[in-house]
Amino acid sequence: MVHAYSAGGDFGRLRAEFELPDGFGADVLAEAETVAMDPPAAVAPREDATALPLVTIDPPGAKDLDQAMALERRGEGFRVHYAIADLGGFVRPGGRLDREARRRGQTLYLPDGNVPLHPPVLSEGAASLLPGETRRAVLWTIDLDSGGEPTATRVRRALVRSTARFDYESVQAAFATGTPHPSIEPLPALGRLRRELAVHRGAVEPQLPEQAIGGDAGDGWVLGMRPRNPVDAWNAEISLLTGMAAAGIMIEAGIGVLRTLPDPDEESVNWLRRSAQALGIPWPAGTSVSELLAGLDPALPESMALYTCSTRLLRGAGYTSFAGGAPDSTSHAGIGAPYAHVTAPIRRLVDRFATEVCLAVSAGAEVPGWVQAALPELPSLMSTSDGLAARVERACLDQVEAWMLAERVGSTFEAVVLRAEEARAEILVEDPPVMGRCAGANLPEGERITVRLTAVDVERRKVSFERA
Structure with a gap:
């Protein structure tokens, strides 16, 4: 650990x-x-x-x-x-x-x-x-x-x-x-x-x-x-x-x-292929999803982002x-x-x-x-x-x-953007290792950004970040 x-x-x-x-x-x-x-x-x-x-x-x-x-x-x-x-x-x-x-x-x-x-x-x-x-x-x-x-x-x-x-x-x-x-x-x-x-x-x-x-x-x-x-x-x-x-x-x-x-449907695989392209990850013709994931370097932020995206294929x-x-x-x-x-x-x-x-x-x-x-x-x-x-x-x-971060509101941290949505993103703060949501539009998937801790609610077990 x-x-x-x-x-x-x-x-x-x-x-x-x-x-x-x-x-x-x-x-x-x-x-x-x-x-x-x-x-x-x-x-x-x-x-x-x-x-x-x-x-x-x-x-x-x-x-x-x-x-x-x-x-x-x-x-x-x-x-x-x-x-x-x-x-x-x-x-x-x-x-x-x-x-x-x-x-x-x-x-x-x-x-x-x-x-x-x-x-x-x-x-x-x-x-x-x-x-x-x-x-x-x-x-x-x-x-x-x-x-x-x-x-x-x-x-x-x-x-x-x-x-x-x-x-x-x-x-x-x-x-x-x-x-x-x-x-x-x-x-x-x-x-x-x-x-x-x-x-x-x-x-x-x-x-x-x-x-x-x-x-x-x-x-x-x-x-x-x-x-x-x-x-x-x-x-x-x-x-x-x-x-x-x-x-x-x-x-x-x-x-x-x-x-x-269930096996992933064609639409989900095509969505993952577009995600790989956006992350700059080559996907050679004839390469299966399994082969692509097995060949990634887990230490790279873009790999972590694509791993997160691939969980969409594992539903049901x-x-x-x-x-x-x-x-x-x-x-x-x-x-x-x-x-x-x-x-x-x-x-x-x-x-x-x-x-x-x-x-x-x-x-x-x-x-x-x-x-x-x-x-x-x-x-x-x-x-x-x-x-x-x-x-x-x-x-x-x-x-x-929430316990760990309760006294650190306002602090900034380095994080990897795992999966971006319209107005927020799923992030992995690297130090301390925290999974969270970050407010902000057009956050770059698979890249490191600096985020600021904006709120901690210990009772509700919620932490909030924004891009710094």
Whole structure:
């Protein structure tokens, strides 16, 4: 994280405003304690995969560990072992935990503490793939050829034991010094292959830096920009690979739930092409949107502006459930292929149900009735929780920005114009790293300008700029 600035305050008012739950009811906690100590019997035999040298890669301090991996080189190709926490092995269909999880939809992340999907006794304890602990998991094994394309997929319930917990920076440092853990030694080679395939598939991936809030109890909150490092991108490719494999299983079986995003229409692509021309970014004939975005330098202001413009192509994301045959539209434009959520069941409701479909289909069994009954309502449940999560995340960032800038009204800052409208523009202030709106006509997209902070409303979480 770079460009760090501290700000005081707490998020209690924000939690109340969004009516976020404060803990779990006694009945939900009681059921969670019971299943953590004595999980329900497995619906199928579990393979003993505790000998696999699995490792986890997560943000520092994370305890709700959904995924663990062990990668192998096989001749010219690769084998991916990807263990996913098995929430289906704990949550009884129709029980108190199940009903509460459906009400919440997903874990919400706030700087002063999460609002978890499941009680911590599960999410940070019995279900989490913590190192040195034998855990119930859904184990995916995917074989890939020398080009990184899958050739075989197997999914089943298993017992696993993670051998180590890493974070992105420590893994990046290990690769830099040539000392990676053997279980992830193939990650750069496979990750790069999968990144190249994503471009060839036409995946639309704006490489915008991410605002992030950190801090500790003594020094207040810290706001910075978190660029995506290579390990983050490579690690994400393993999750995406698994999600695409899951989508393929469900589409072939004609039952399941996909994460979908319509392909951009011709008008939107032409609009992006005009934006690139205005920014002075060459767009050679025959170059796809994916290829163009992948070739930009993220450090340049005009690149950030075009990345922001390209988000217009990624509208209409949702979930599509189906039974009795595959739906007409199965694509996800951001990935360039059909895709399903199955790799984060501790933190996201839909993953548990999609995983049960894949397990049943792979075993040649009928999809459980409780899963079939839930499929039609999952798109609505997830869309509602996705919307809440996005609003809460934005509100937290806006609040910290307002706290940071409250005493600096009248000051000037350097900023990049990301997207201009008729009388205002979306800007990225570089120092401190603040996303905001700037009043002014004909502001130059993709250029650096000087802006003046004109007002801060801490209560409403609003900051206002004008061109200086």
